[in-house]
Amino acid sequence: xxxxxxxxxxxxxxxxxxxxxxxxxxxxxxxxxxxxxxxxxxxxxxxxxxxxxxxxxxxxxxxxxxxxxxxxxxxxxxxxxxxxxxxxxxxxxxx
Amino acid sequence: xxxxxxxxxxxxxxxxxxxxxxxxxxxxxxxxxxxxxxxxxxxxxxxxxxxxxxxxxxxxxxxxxxxxxxxxxxxxxxxxxxxxxxxxxxxxxxxxxxxxxxxxxxxxxxxxxxxxxxxxxxxxxxxxxxxxxxxxxxxxxxxxxxxxxxxxxxxxxxxxxxxxxxxxxxxxxxxxxxxxxxxxxxxxxxxxxxxxxxxxxxxxxxxxxxxxxxxxxxxxxxxxxxxxxxxxxxxxxxxxxxxxxxxxxxxxxxxxxxxxxxxxxxxxxxxxxxxxxxxxxxxxxxxxxxxxxxxxxxxxxxxxxxxxxxxxxxxxxxxxxxxxxxxxxxxxxxxxxxxxxxxxxxxxxxxxxxxxxxxxxxxxxxxxxxxxxxxxxxxxxxxxxxxxxxxxxxxxxxxxxxxxxxxxxxxxxxxxxxxxxxxxxxxxxxxxxxxxxxxxxxxxxxxxxxxxxxxxxxxxxxxxxxxxxxxxxxxxxxxxxxxxx
Numbered sequence: 001x002x003x004x005x006x007x008x009x010x011x012x013x014x015x016x017x018x019x020x021x022x023x024x025x026x027x028x029x030x031x032x033x034x035x036x037x038x039x040x041x042x043x044x045x046x047x048x049x050x051x052x053x054x055x056x057x058x059x060x061x062x063x064x065x066x067x068x069x070x071x072x073x074x075x076x077x078x079x080x081x082x083x084x085x086x087x088x089x090x091x092x093x094x095x
Numbered sequence: 096x097x098x099x100x101x102x103x104x105x106x107x108x109x110x111x112x113x114x115x116x117x118x119x120x121x122x123x124x125x126x127x128x129x130x131x132x133x134x135x136x137x138x139x140x141x142x143x144x145x146x147x148x149x150x151x152x153x154x155x156x157x158x159x160x161x162x163x164x165x166x167x168x169x170x171x172x173x174x175x176x177x178x179x180x181x182x183x184x185x186x187x188x189x190x191x192x193x194x195x196x197x198x199x200x201x202x203x204x205x206x207x208x209x210x211x212x213x214x215x216x217x218x219x220x221x222x223x224x225x226x227x228x229x230x231x232x233x234x235x236x237x238x239x240x241x242x243x244x245x246x247x248x249x250x251x252x253x254x255x256x257x258x259x260x261x262x263x264x265x266x267x268x269x270x271x272x273x274x275x276x277x278x279x280x281x282x283x284x285x286x287x288x289x290x291x292x293x294x295x296x297x298x299x300x301x302x303x304x305x306x307x308x309x310x311x312x313x314x315x316x317x318x319x320x321x322x323x324x325x326x327x328x329x330x331x332x333x334x335x336x337x338x339x340x341x342x343x344x345x346x347x348x349x350x351x352x353x354x355x356x357x358x359x360x361x362x363x364x365x366x367x368x369x370x371x372x373x374x375x376x377x378x379x380x381x382x383x384x385x386x387x388x389x390x391x392x393x394x395x396x397x398x399x400x401x402x403x404x405x406x407x408x409x410x411x412x413x414x415x416x417x418x419x420x421x422x423x424x425x426x427x428x429x430x431x432x433x434x435x436x437x438x439x440x441x442x443x444x445x446x447x448x449x450x451x452x453x454x455x456x457x458x459x460x461x462x463x464x465x466x467x468x469x470x471x472x473x474x475x476x477x478x479x480x481x482x483x484x485x486x487x488x489x490x491x492x493x494x495x496x497x498x499x500x501x502x503x504x505x506x507x508x509x510x511x512x513x514x515x516x517x518x519x520x521x522x523x524x525x526x527x528x529x530x531x532x533x534x535x536x537x538x539x540x541x542x543x544x545x546x547x548x549x550x551x552x553x554x555x556x557x558x559x560x561x562x563x564x565x566x567x568x569x570x571x572x573x574x575x576x577x578x579x580x
Contacts, residue, residue, distance in 0.1 A: 014373055016186055053179075053384050060383040065121050065158030068128030069142035076141045076248065086137040087236070087245035090188045094237040094244065 002032040098266030099307055102339045106307040109335040110315075111264035111300060112224075113327075115277060117256045117287040118231065118295035119162045125230045125254035126153030126196065133293055137247035145252035147192035152381050155180075159254035160385065162286045163203055163228045164395050166256055169284045169402055170223050172207025174392050178227075180382045183374045189233035189246050197229035197257075199376045203385070209260070209280070210404055211272035212422040221273050222261035231255050256287070262301065262312065267328035274298065274324050275426065279403050283428050291323050298327050302334045303348070314348045318355050318362050330355035334362045406431055414443035423451055429465045436472035441479050449475055453493070457500045469503040470496075478506040486510065487517050491563060518565045521573070524557070527565065528573045531556040542578045550574055 008028045012019045019027060073086060082089040099106040124131055127144035144151040167174050179201040182194040204226035210218050233251040235244050258277065264270050278289035278296060289296045303315035318334055321327045333355070338348045353362040378384075401409070403425045410421040410431075424447060425431045438446035454475065458468060478495060481487045487495060487510055498509050510516055518524060531553055532539050541549045550571070557570045 010373075014184070014375065053378070058383065060385055061154055062157035062160075063123075063128070063154045065123050065156055066128065067123050067130045069123075069144075070127075070129035070140045072143075073136075073138045073141070075143070076138050076146050082243070084240070084243070084245060086139075087239075087247055088138070088188070089240070089243045089245055092237065092240075092242055092244050093188055093235065 003028050003035070098268070100304065100335055100339050102343050104306075104343050107304045107335070107339045107342075108307045108309075109265060109267075109331065110262050110303045110305065110312060111270055111331055112262040112315075113260045113264065113270060113273060114299040114301070115258045115260075115274070116231075116297045116299075117166075117258060117277075117281060117289070119159050119228075119254035119256060120286055120288060121156060121159050121162060121254055123156055124252040125156050125159050125228070127252050129252065131253050133295070135249055137245075137249060140249040141251065145191075146248055153196060153379075155382065155385070156254065159228065160203070160387075161395060162254070163226065163256050164387070164392060165284050165399065166258075166281060166286045167204035167207065167226050168392070168396050168399060169280050169286075170204070170207035170209060170226065170258075172223055172226065173205035174387070175201065175203055175205055176387045176389065176392070177201060177384060178203040179384045180228075180379045181376045182379050183229075183376055185374060187232065187235075188244060189235045189248070189251065191233070191248065191251065195230060195232065196379055196382070197376075198227035201384070202227035209273060209276050211269060211276050212407075212418075213268065213272055214419075216418045216422075218418075219269065221263045221269070224259040224261050226256055226258045229255050229257060262303075262315075267331045270300070270331055271324050271328045274327060276403070279426050283400055283402055294322065297322060300327060300330055300334070302331055302338070304335050304338045304342070314350050316348060316351055316353050316362075318353050319365070321355050326355060326357050329357065329360065330362060333360055337362060400428075403431075410434075414438060414447070416443065416447050420447045420451060427465065433465050433468070433472050437476045437479070439476070441476060442483065445479055445482075446476070449479060449496075453496055457496075461500075469501070470499050471503075474499055474505055481506055481510060485517060485519055485566065487515055488564070488567060490567075491515050491517070515564065518561055519569065521569070524561070524565050524569050525573055525577070527557050527560045528553075528570065528577050530560060531574075532577055539578060550578070553578070 005024050005028055008019070008024065008031060011031075077083050077086070077088065080088045099108060119125075121131060123129065124142075124145060127142040129142040129145055130140045132140065142151075144153060164174055178198055180196050181199045183197045183199070184194045186193055202225045206225070207223035209221045209223060211221055212218055231250050231253040233246055233248040235246055237244050239245050260273065264273060274296075278287075281287040282289055287296060291297070298321050300318040300321060301315045302318060303313045305311070305313050316334060316338070318330050321330050334353065341348050352365045354365055355362050406425040407418070407421045410416045410424060411418060416424070424434045430450070434446060434450050437450060454465075454468065454470065457470070458465060461469075463469075478492060478499065481495075482489055482492050495506050495509050495515060498504060498513075499506055502509075535553075535556065538549050538552060553574050554567065554570050557565055557574065558567070
């Protein structure tokens with residue numbers, strides 16, 4: 001299933017990745033190849049096979065409802081582009 | 096009750112479904128050990144998991160799941176023993192991971208029902224489509240700075256239940272009743288405090304309209320993030336009217352996200368969000384599917400308190416209350432408990448009356464909840480006893496009640512201290528009656544001339560003489576006898 005450029009643009013936009021025009025052709029080709037390979041997997045009959053959700057036999061671990069974390073504002077904000085009064089400050093995102 | 100919009104081309108029916116986001120009451124977050132308390136200093140209740148630092152892994156809070164199951168059981172819903180957490184992908188500054196961990200194809204809770212109580216005393220069932228568990232995003236503040244948005248991640252990762260109704264709601268009033276009932280059930284269960292002002296319960300509204308009698312559903316618009324019951328009702332009304340206008344002027348309603356502006360009383364389109372609506376859900380590879388056992392669900396089922404609908408039925412059967420009074424009293428568990436303490440061993444209808452009419456008025460005026468009531472259930476009960484055994488008249492009881500509300504005092508002591516005991520002594524009343532008649536020979540003559548109404552005037556005179564303490568019934572009887580002599 002070859003992808004057209006518009007679809008690749010949409011995928012890139014959803015992932016917030018900027019793609020230069022000159023990379024478009026190559027990328028569309030690579031993505032199409034990946035999808036073609038996944039298509040191939042569909043040929044295997046998995047009708048009677050339950051979906052595998054993990055590579056191990058483990059069950060989901062659960063945690064008790066106890067406060068054990070937090071209270072580390074400096075660490076949380078250490079990589080913020082800008083900090084104002086303990087908040088992350090980012091360019092305005094509302095029109 | 097039928098709610099219709101009368102358009103130029105005919106009547107239109109409104110079809111509404113609600114998505115409620117209810118914050119789970121828990122100490123720690125859904126996937127991290129950070130605290131959930133409301134109102135903390137910004138970014139102080141954030142773990143590295145909540146801020147999506149690289150390599151951090153989510154670990155599910157068992158209690159949050161129990162809370163969601165408890166809510167599901169309270170909605171008479173199917174509990175799915177197998178459910179899956181998926182990633183819902185979108186970009187926003189208050190969502191540090193770039194995805195929200197939610198449930199999609201396999202929610203924890205399936206179909207259920209909420210019975211709503213309407214003003215006329217009737218009830219209606221609104222279907223629940225599903226309830227799923229997800230994490231909340233952080234909070235963006237857009238109004239603190241002209242050019243920047245401030246982000247607080249304290250809320251990031253707090254457990255939410257998204258409760259999706261079926262499109263069964265047909266009127267703004269029903270939407271209001273649904274939200275109030277849902278909130279009431281969750282408060283009884285202790286799973287969500289339902290505080291819409293603090294955002295612990297938020298509502299998205301799906302609205303469509305169709306000509307009355309048409310069966311197919313038409314395109315719906317979604318009104319996002321409405322934060323009070325009143326605004327939900329207004330937003331439905333306004334949005335439905337807008338859609339009728341669109342159809343009647345030859346247009347088509349488009350599926351889109353809108354915002355309600357309470358100041359202007361209108362909804363408006365959020366165009367910027369349209370493109371983002373491709374969430375590309377997929378199972379979260381950091382989390383295995385959640386498996387519960389029937390025994391675990393049963394244990395939760397057994398631990399459920401009596402819920403508002405059952406309590407309402409019991410109040411009607413046990414105390415002989417009207418459906419309306421019963422539904423008012425059971426809306427809050429604390430009110431229901433208060434009423435039952437007052438009603439124990441007494442005239443339950445009188446107890447209901449005092450609570451609904453007088454106590455609620457006092458609490459409203461003072462801005463207090465029932466837990467802070469200056470009048471204890473024991474004192475209100477004693478006041479009703481004083482009326483019942485003719486110690487005070489109903490009229491004076493209101494005065495005693497007002498004193499109780501201001502001082503928190505015991506009615507027995509108040510009556511004693513202020514000398515408000517009702518006069519039931521025949522002789523004393525007769526003396527007052529005789530005095531009243533002697534002082535007003537003109538009015539007495541009117542009675543003899545057949546003017547029966549003058550009796551009422553005389554009752555007032557006798558009451559004045561006895562400072563309102565004479566038993567009104569006895570006054571009436573003795574007056575008629577004496578006037579006729």
